[in-house]
Structures are given as structure tokens and as C-alpha cells.
Amino acid sequence: MAQTTAHRPSPAAPEHAIRLTDLHRRFAGRGGVGTKALDGVSLDVAAGEIFGIVGRSGAGKSTLIRCVNLLERPDSGAVRVLGEDLLLLGDRALRERRRGIGMVFQHFNLLSSRTVADNVAYPLEVAGIPAAERGPRVAEALSLVGLSEKAGAYPAQLSGGQKQRVGIARALAPRPRILLCDEATSALDPETTQEILGLIKRLRDKLDLTVLLITHEMAVVKEICDRVAVMEAGQVVEQGRVFEVFTRPQHPTTRRFIADTIGYAVPPGTVARLPAARPGEERRLLQVLFAGPNSTRAVISEASRRFELDLDIISGRIDAIGEEPFGLMALAAYGAPARIDAAVDWFGELGLAVTPVNEGA
Amino acid sequence: MIPWMPPMLQQLFVDAAIETLTMVAGAALVAIMVGLPLALLLHATDRGGLAQNGLVNRPLGLLINAVRSTPFIILMVAIVPFTRLVAGTSIGTGAAIVPLALASTAFITRLFETAFREVDRGVVEAARAMGSTRLQILWKVIVPEALPGLIAAVTVTLVSLVGYSAMAGAVGGGGLGDLGIRFGYQRFMPEVMASVVIVLILFVQGLQSLGDWLVRRVRRR
Numbered sequence: 011m012a013q014t015t016a017h018r019p020s021p022a023a024p025e026h027a028i029r030l031t032d033l034h035r036r037f038a039g040r041g042g043v044g045t046k047a048l049d050g051v052s053l054d055v056a057a058g059e060i061f062g063i064v065g066r067s068g069a070g071k072s073t074l075i076r077c078v079n080l081l082e083r084p085d086s087g088a089v090r091v092l093g094e095d096l097l098l099l100g101d102r103a104l105r106e107r108r109r110g111i112g113m114v115f116q117h118f119n120l121l122s123s124r125t126v127a128d129n130v131a132y133p134l135e136v137a138g139i140p141a142a143e144r145g146p147r148v149a150e151a152l153s154l155v156g157l158s159e160k161a162g163a164y165p166a167q168l169s170g171g172q173k174q175r176v177g178i179a180r181a182l183a184p185r186p187r188i189l190l191c192d193e194a195t196s197a198l199d200p201e202t203t204q205e206i207l208g209l210i211k212r213l214r215d216k217l218d219l220t221v222l223l224i225t226h227e228m229a230v231v232k233e234i235c236d237r238v239a240v241m242e243a244g245q246v247v248e249q250g251r252v253f254e255v256f257t258r259p260q261h262p263t264t265r266r267f268i269a270d271t272i273g274y275a276v277p278p279g280t281v282a283r284l285p286a287a288r289p290g291e292e293r294r295l296l297q298v299l300f301a302g303p304n305s306t307r308a309v310i311s312e313a314s315r316r317f318e319l320d321l322d323i324i325s326g327r328i329d330a331i332g333e334e335p336f337g338l339m340a341l342a343a344y345g346a347p348a349r350i351d352a353a354v355d356w357f358g359e360l361g362l363a364v365t366p367v368n369e370g371a
Numbered sequence: 372m373i374p375w376m377p378p379m380l381q382q383l384f385v386d387a388a389i390e391t392l393t394m395v396a397g398a399a400l401v402a403i404m405v406g407l408p409l410a411l412l413l414h415a416t417d418r419g420g421l422a423q424n425g426l427v428n429r430p431l432g433l434l435i436n437a438v439r440s441t442p443f444i445i446l447m448v449a450i451v452p453f454t455r456l457v458a459g460t461s462i463g464t465g466a467a468i469v470p471l472a473l474a475s476t477a478f479i480t481r482l483f484e485t486a487f488r489e490v491d492r493g494v495v496e497a498a499r500a501m502g503s504t505r506l507q508i509l510w511k512v513i514v515p516e517a518l519p520g521l522i523a524a525v526t527v528t529l530v531s532l533v534g535y536s537a538m539a540g541a542v543g544g545g546g547l548g549d550l551g552i553r554f555g556y557q558r559f560m561p562e563v564m565a566s567v568v569i570v571l572i573l574f575v576q577g578l579q580s581l582g583d584w585l586v587r588r589v590r591r592r
Binding site: 079081105106107108109111113115117119120121122123124132133135136137164165166180184190 | 500504
């Protein structure tokens with residue numbers, strides 16, 4: 011039983027690409043009150059994952075992503091990127107590290123006075139890369155985003171989607187290991203959003219990037235993120251694997267975000283056409299989310315028999331997050347209130363999330 | 372060239388035009404060369420700027436405002452000792468360039484600063500995120516992005532210099548404005564006055580059109 015092999019030395023690459031610890035940031039306001047943009051935020055982003063931060067405007071997500079490359083300095087906390095605490099670095103070293111962290115912006119922030127190629131060359135110029143090497147690097151970055159033929163165009167001549175491709179090429183030209191996306195698709199139409207999200211995902215796979223993105227759209231998270239953190243009032247209220255968060259949201263804010271994305275809003279008039287409840291009984295609209303081991307069980311008919319309820323299926327569909335499918339069904343339950351409650355509890359025991367249906371305005 | 376004027380006046384007219392051009396060009400050159408770094412300094416030291424510094428920003432801003440709020444004719448006589456120090460004399464076209472340069476430097480500095488302020492803050496943020504130094508941001512981002520605004524500022528400054536230079540007659544600076552006063556007004560020669568006004572209008576129009584054309588050329592938005 012002698013141990014023959016020595017312990018392997020721990021790998022040089024840190025497990026976490028980004029590790030934010032207990033960040034606080036307060037902005038001075040009138041009357042000395044101020045607002046807490048960050049109120050004790052801690053996050054770990056693993057190398058190679060796409061991590062989404064979702065929240066409404068003012069939730070602090072914008073401040074948070076700016077803390078990763080210290081465009082915004084937290085009042086307290088630690089910002090570790092690739093194992094190094096950036097807050098301890100001097101100006102010169104910080105500038106150097108920033109070149110290893112690409113950033114893409116909502117409004118693209120391209121230099122209007124430069125051509126596409128010169129925009130992509132900018133970070134290389136700043137990094138002191140000689141002109142002879144810049145050309146091939148620019149060409150490489152532009153071909154990554156499929157914009158090689160637009161090298162000589164000015165940003166004003168491009169569509170929003172093309173501008174964001176230039177923004178991505180510019181962010182990737184210095185070959186960073188981390189990409190920060192600040193509402194990268196919020197200024198784009200839905201189709202272009204899909205296109206850009208697809209591109210970011212492909213680039214992550216191809217270049218082994220770690221992506222941290224902030225968004226106010228849960229649909230973006232659903233589309234490309236591996237993990238998600240939900241922010242509200244400067245705090246992370248919930249985080250986890252996207253599939254878990256979507257199928258078992260814990261916090262009311264998360265539920266609201268998810269309802270906007272995958273939930274049902276029963277069209278107005280639908281409820282009015284449903285039969286009324288019999289005397290002494292109740293009619294309750296429920297939304298059941300099927301995921302996990304019990305999702306394939308015939309739970310509707312079983313619940314109907316067990317709890318002596320009439321269950322009327324209003325609508326149902328199957329959706330997927332990443333490769334994982336889940337079902338969503340809107341039911342009208344008719345029966346004694348206590349029995350309906352019991353059925354809801356039973357669904358919960360089976361791991362199926364039940365929420366009231368949004369009856370629509 | 373100007374057939375309705377006697378040959379002697381024609382010569383005076385040409386000399387006066389050259390004096391105006393000398394004063395405008397000389398003052399503008401100084402104003403651009405001094406005003407550009409001053410405006411960059413003001414912009415960088417402004418609140419929320421790249422190198423926020425009230426101790427630099429406020430006194431500089433005050434000084435510029437003081438120069439700008441002094442009527443030009445008073446400024447011209449008030450700084451006579453300074454003019455003598457710089458130009459060796461306080462009289463003549465060369466000497467007139469000194470107060471013109473001072474006034475237009477203050478003027479153009481504010482206009483340049485405004486042009487810098489119009490540069491999209493997001494672009495500056497992107498440049499910071501890419502690891503630019505402050506000087507790189509100033510020279511590679513803010514100045515090129517503000518270029519159309521800077522050219523427009525130079526145009527406006529040149530046009531107002533043409534106006535200011537008419538007052539340079541008070542210190543013997545000569546120029547078209549001075550010719551108009553001395554011959555057109557004091558000697559009651561309306562054809563001289565009319566010619567001066569027409570030439571100045573054409574001159575200003577030419578400057579403005581050139582400036583606008585340049586702005587259109589460099590604006591990529």
C-alpha cells in the first residue's frame with residue numbers, strides 16, 4: 011500500500027480566472043447620503059466559463075464589471091484576476107494587466123476617426139507592438155469576427171452588429187485570456203443579438219477565453235452563460251448554474267427575471283373563457299416547470315387522482331437551456347382550496363417548481 | 372486691381388491687406404500652439420478628467436476668463452509694457468500681434484476645451500480599459516476624435532481675429548480696418564470704406580468656407 015507516486019504539483023494556472031471578494035463601492039450623493047453601488051459582492055469566475063451577471067439598471071452590475079479591470083476602484087475588497095490582486099499593482103503594472111483583459115461595450119466605443127483596421131490596431135499600438143507585427147495581428151482578429159473585408163471602412167459606415175464585431179476584434183487583438191462584456195448586445199436588435207452571442211460563444215471555445223458579461227436580459231444569460239449571478243441593490247441575491255437558477259429560482263427578483271424570459275403570460279381573455287369554479291371550490295392557475303428526474307412522470311393525471319382535482323391544461327411547451335430541456339405547463343386547477351394546496355406541495359416534493367400564472371394585464 | 376482708386380491708394384490698400392493677413396496669421400499661429408496644450412491641460416485637470424487637479428484647473432480657468440472678459444481695446448493698451456518686452460516696441464504690425472495673440476489664445480483655449488469635452492466618454496473609457504497611458508489617451512484618442520471641433524474652433528478664431536485686427540490701428544498696427552477708418556471715414560472716401568468692407572467680407576467668407584470644407588473632410592461620423 012506504499013504511496014509510490016508523489017503528489018502532483020498544483021497546476022500553475024489558477025482555478026479561478028476572476029475572484030472578487032467582498033467588494034464595496036459607495037458613490038457620493040447629494041447631502042452626504044450616497045448610494046451603495048456594491049454592497050459586499052463576492053464572485054468566482056472559473057477559467058473558461060461564460061459567467062453572466064443579470065440585474066436591473068442601478069443594481070450595481072456595471073460598477074461590478076468595471077471593478078474587474080479597475081476602471082472603477084472598489085472602496086474595499088479584493089480583485090484577483092488570474093491569481094493576482096490588481097488592487098496592489100502600480101499604474102504601469104495595472105496598464106499591462108488591462109491589456110490581458112479585453113472589454114466590449116454596449117455602445118461599441120470605437121474611435122470614429124480611425125478605420126476598422128486602425129481601431130483594432132489601437133490596443134496593439136498602446137502595448138508598444140511594432141507596426142510590422144500589428145498588420146498580421148489585426149488581420150487575424152478581423153478574420154475571427156468575419157469582418158476582413160471591412161478593414162478600410164470607418165465605424166460610421168457600419169451597422170450596429172458590425173460595429174460590435176469590430177469591438178470584439180479590438181478586444182481580442184492583444185490575445186487576452188479574459189473578455190468582459192458590458193451589455194454587449196443591449197443596443198442591438200434581437201437577430202443581431204443572437205449573432206453576436208453566437209460569436210462570443212464560438213470565440214470562447216476557440217480561444218479558451220473566460221467571459222464575464224453583464225446584462226439586463228435574462229434571455230442573454232439563457233443563450234450563452236454557464237453560470238449566472240443575479241444582482242439587486244448592490245448585492246448578489248442568487249447565483250448558480252444557469253439551468254438550476256432558471257428551473258429553481260429562489261429569490262423573488264430572480265423569479266421576476268425568469269418570468270419575463272421563459273414564463274407564461276396568459277393572453278387576456280383566456281381566463282375569462284375558463285369555466286368558473288363550483289360552489290365551495292376554487293379555480294387556481296398554476297405554472298409547473300418540469301425538470302429533473304421526475305419530469306417524465308405522468309404527474310398531472312396522478313395529481314388529479316390523488317387530490318381529486320380537475321386539472322385543465324391551458325398550454326404547454328418544451329424549452330432548453332444549453333443542451334438541457336425542460337417543460338413548462340400552465341394549468342387551471344379546480345377543487346377544494348386545501349386540496350389544491352396539497353397538490354402544489356406534492357409537486358414541490360417531486361422537485362417540480364410551481365408558480366402562480368401571470369394572468370396578463 | 373481696384374480701378375476706381377488712385378494708384379497711391381491702391382498701394383496703401385495692398386499694404387493694409389498684407390498687414391491684416393500678417394496680424395491674423397501671426398496671432399492665430401501663436402494661439403493654436405499655446406492654446407492646444409493649455410486646453411489639453413484644462414481638459415485633463417477638470418473634474419472627472421484624466422488627471423483631475425483643481426489647483427491647476429481653477430487658476431488657469433480664471434486667468435483665461437480674465438483675458439476673455441477684458442475688452443480688446445483695453446487689453447491692447449493695458450499690456451503695452453508686456454508687448455514692449457516681447458516685440459521690442461509697442462507700435463506697429465508686429466507689436467499688434469502680441470495683444471491679438473493673447474486675446475485669441477484665451478478665446479481658442481476655451482473653444483478647444485469645449486471640443487475635447489464633446490469627445491465620447493465611452494471611447495476614453497475603452498482606451499483606459501485597453502491599458503493606454505494618459506498621454507496616449509490625449510494624443511491618440513481625444514485630439515483625433517476632437518479634430519473636427521478643433522478645426523471649427525480655428526475657423527471661428529480666425530474670423531474673430533479679422534475683426535479684432537481692425538482695432539490694431541489704435542497702436543499703429545495698420546491693416547484694412549485702420550485704412551477704412553483713416554481714409555473711408557476720416558477723409559470721407561466712401562469708395563475706400565466700401566472696398567475695405569467688401570474685401571473683409573470676402574476674406575471672412577473664404578475662411579469660413581475653407582474651415583467648413585476641412586471639417587467635412589475629417590468628420591467621419
